[in-house]
Amino acid sequence: xxxxQILIWEDDPGSxxxxxxxxxxxxxxxxxxxxxxxxxxxxxxxxxTPQFRYWNAAGxxxxxxxxxxxKVGRGxxxxxxxxxxxxxxxxxxxxxxxxQALNFYSGVLPTATIYAAASPDMxxxxxxxxxxxxxxxxxxxxxALEIEAFHESFGDMxxxxxxxxxxxxxxxxxASLAATGGSLYVNSRLSRxxxxxxxxxxxxxxxxxxxxxxxxxxNPFCYCDPNPLPPSAHTTQLSSDRHSFSRIFTGALFEVLAxxxxxxxxxxxxxLLKVAEDMRDIMVDAVKSAWIVPSYYAxxxxxxxxxxxxxxxxxxxxxxxxxxxxxxxxxxxxxRIMASLNGEADMNSETVGDEALPKLAxxxxxxxxxxxxxxxxxxxxxxxxxxxxATPDGRSMDPASPEAAATAFVDQLFMxxxxxxxxxxxxxxxxxxxxxxxxxxxxxxxxHRLQREGKELHLIRIRFNxxxxxVCSKS
Numbered sequence: 110x111x112x113x114q115i116l117i118w119e120d121d122p123g124s125x126x127x128x129x130x131x132x133x134x135x136x137x138x139x140x141x142x143x144x145x146x147x148x149x150x151x152x153x154x155x156x157x158t159p160q161f162r163y164w165n166a167a168g169x170x171x172x173x174x175x176x177x178x179x180k181v182g183r184g185x186x187x188x189x190x191x192x193x194x195x196x197x198x199x200x201x202x203x204x205x206x207x208x209q210a211l212n213f214y215s216g217v218l219p220t221a222t223i224y225a226a227a228s229p230d231m232x233x234x235x236x237x238x239x240x241x242x243x244x245x246x247x248x249x250x251x252x253a254l255e256i257e258a259f260h261e262s263f264g265d266m267x268x269x270x271x272x273x274x275x276x277x278x279x280x281x282x283x284a285s286l287a288a289t290g291g292s293l294y295v296n297s298r299l300s301r302x303x304x305x306x307x308x309x310x311x312x313x314x315x316x317x318x319x320x321x322x323x324x325x326x327x328n329p330f331c332y333c334d335p336n337p338l339p340p341s342a343h344t345t346q347l348s349s350d351r352h353s354f355s356r357i358f359t360g361a362l363f364e365v366l367a368x369x370x371x372x373x374x375x376x377x378x379x380x381l382l383k384v385a386e387d388m389r390d391i392m393v394d395a396v397k398s399a400w401i402v403p404s405y406y407a408x409x410x411x412x413x414x415x416x417x418x419x420x421x422x423x424x425x426x427x428x429x430x431x432x433x434x435x436x437x438x439x440x441x442x443x444x445r446i447m448a449s450l451n452g453e454a455d456m457n458s459e460t461v462g463d464e465a466l467p468k469l470a471x472x473x474x475x476x477x478x479x480x481x482x483x484x485x486x487x488x489x490x491x492x493x494x495x496x497x498x499a500t501p502d503g504r505s506m507d508p509a510s511p512e513a514a515a516t517a518f519v520d521q522l523f524m525x526x527x528x529x530x531x532x533x534x535x536x537x538x539x540x541x542x543x544x545x546x547x548x549x550x551x552x553x554x555x556x557h558r559l560q561r562e563g564k565e566l567h568l569i570r571i572r573f574n575x576x577x578x579x580v581c582s583k584s
Contacts, residue, residue, distance in 0.1 A: 161180075169232040234575060350522065413432075556573065
């Protein structure tokens with residue numbers, strides 16, 4: 110019997126506005142099962158209805174799980190076989206992942222309501238957080254800006270790569286190459302992420318989104334030390350905000366993707382699909398091998414160069430060149446990595462043990478208004494890794510110490526009001542706050558919580574949020 114068909118967005122609803130037919134997904138399919146709040150809605154061909162959004166979301170999330178899932182060794186989400194999906198938590202310019210569920214809000218304009226869950230880009234971005242958490246769960250609580258920014262970049266690349274799983278989308282992308290001189294690396298509906306959501310957000314908060322999307326994978330940003338950067342800035346500038354800083358790595362990977370496709374003189378839809386799958390495999394394999402250190406951009410980039418050779422011997426040079434141009438890798442690091450591919454050098458200077466793993470550490474906390482020490486999970490030590498990011502002249506930068514990286518990150522969390530004081534506040538709350546905080550507008554913007562564990566006060570992550578702090582709970 111032929112599968113029942115549903116109507117879905119080919120891309121973001123703010124992009125081309127193209128609707129295509131797809132097989133109706135099995136929401137409860139395993140592995141990587143989803144649970145949607147009841148009732149299960151009927152299908153609809155009208156894009157402005159809850160029924161359409163329900164099945165469009167189910168289709169996008171199933172497509173994303175089927176794409177990433179084969180690369181996840183544990184074969185399930187971090188907390189088990191099922192992950193909740195909340196398609197309309199309430200008013201707010203936000204979406205997030207809290208290990209229990211993917212949570213999507215609805216932003217209200219005078220003339221329209223913008224549902225984050227209507228966008229396959231937003232859906233697959235949040236899915237990216239969940240998949241990366243399943244691939245390497247130690248990233249979740251480790252406090253360093255580059256680790257959090259990479260999580261956001263992984264989400265944006267998930268949106269891009271998952272969109273290429275739709276045959277008509279690939280056909281459209283391939284057809285567009287004739288107008289771009291054969292280059293994929295151009296401002297396009299593929300590079301623009303969350304066009305409807307971003308365009309609407311720009312109307313009420315111009316500094317938080319581009320005029321035509323939330324973020325664009327085609328951008329000029331190069332790596333620099335994030336600590337001197339301002340905590341926020343206009344989208345035309347770089348800041349230490351995780352979403353802003355993530356654009357460096359996303360831009361690099363999209364540029365690499367274009368280089369991979371350019372190996373084919375006249376690429377086909379099947380070859381574009383192959384390149385997308387190769388990029389997925391390289392990203393995941395690199396994450397599994399990379400040390401979780403303050404200089405995480407350089408570390409994971411180095412492993413991407415290493416892992417790419419297994420897919421195509423021409424790939425390492427493409428990754429190397431882009432990472433050098435973006436200052437994610439220094440000239441010396443890139444040279445050492447390429448030498449390691451030829452058996453002329455080791456990837457790391459010497460064997461390391463637990464010092465390369467995240468660990469619990471105590472940091473000074475009186476300037477946060479706390480009267481006792483704060484325990485946080487700091488990254489491992491990058492001293493023995495050969496991976497280094499670069500100064501503008503290509504020379505290697507010394508990575509921050511684990512303690513300094515974690516402290517700088519925690520400072521920013523408190524400065525931006527992203528910490529819920531939890532059980533050390535006047536409003537005592539005990540237990541797992543993911544569900545409650547996702548639904549409470551007063552708490553929905555927070556990403557971390559103070560929590561007492563025995564006699565120690567710990568700072569733990571409760572979610573990844575993908576909305577701007579100061580407008581996420583406004584209607």
